[in-house]
Amino acid sequence: MLLTNDILDRIWAGEVTVVFRRWQRPTVKTGGTLCTRRGMLDIVSVDTVAVSTITVDETTRAGYETKAALLRALRT
Secondary structure, three states: OOOOHHHHHHHHOOOOOOOOOOOOOOOOOOOOEEEEOOEEEEOOOOOOOOHHHOOHHHHHHOOOOOHHHHHHHHHO
């Protein structure tokens, strides 16, 4: 799942503070950076989480209205 322009804009606006990704293996690491179309992002932490533990607050902080919408995005 790539970061969409909408999500990148919302990160820069401070509206999105958490990003969930589904990987075979992580492609970034804690303390690293990620070069995006909008600029460099600092990677504060990378943690493995079970889908069942994702909270409503985290869903909102990731920019999704519902957990179902977040899970749909993770499948693409």
